Amino acid sequence: DAKTTQPNSMESNEEEPVHLPCNHSTISGTDYIHWYRQLPSQGPEYVIHGLTSNVNNRMASLAIAEDRKSSTLILHRATLRDAAVYYCILFEIQGAQKLVFGQGTRLTINP
Amino acid sequence: DSGVTQTPKHLITATGQRVTLRCSPRSGDLSVYWYQQSLDQGLQFLIQYYNGEERAKGNILERFSAQQFPDLHSELNLSSLELGDSALYFCASGSGDGELFFGEGSRLTVL
Secondary structure (H helix, E strand, O other): OOOOEOOOEEEEEOOOOEEEEEEOOOOOOOEEEEEEEEOOOOOOEEEEEEOOOOEEOOOOEEEEOOOOOEEEEEEOOOOHHHOEEEEEEEEEOOOOOOOOOOOOEEEEEEO | OOOOEEEOOEEEEOOOOOEEEEEEOOOOOOEEEEEEEEOOOEEEEEEEEEOOEEEEEOOOOOOEEEEEOOOOOEEEEEOOOOHHHOEEEEEEEEOOOOOEEEOOOEEEEEO
16 A cells, blocks of 8 residues: 655644645555545544645645655644544555555644 | 444444444445544554445454445444454445545444
């Protein structure tokens, strides 16, 4: 399985932007970069995904490096409800299509 | 509400017993994924089905089995239960593009 590396934990303040990094140096050309988050006592929730270009949606932005070996999830204005574990996952659109979660980054938001 | 329904929400049983967890995917989704989440292991991918066929296998024990029925609902069967099987079991469904929708989970306690 293609692997990703994320910091174990990060901390930020409410109403400030948060940049969550992810390294995926062994990414293949057909792997999509997916981000999920898991709020306390809930199932994981899809956040965003991309292949090569930067992506924006109502929840976040995804910035993908030109060589695709790293990406950054950007929360533009963090709220207390954004406190969660964030997972960066490589998804093989061809082949098995299994979504394998790593350890993720535990994000703490300070009021 | 993700549209994915898991039953039961909570289950308490004894070692050596067998239980069945049920998952109804979102309307129209052909893929069903099963995950196990225990405190010390994070989210572990167990198995994936697509339109009734097994598509990918993860760290699923031989004591565990699953199937997806013609109406696309899925069941995860856990037998000869051990204390270490106590965990949250999540089901997720998707259409094949990597965007998964997770249920609220079934919490299994083995005493």
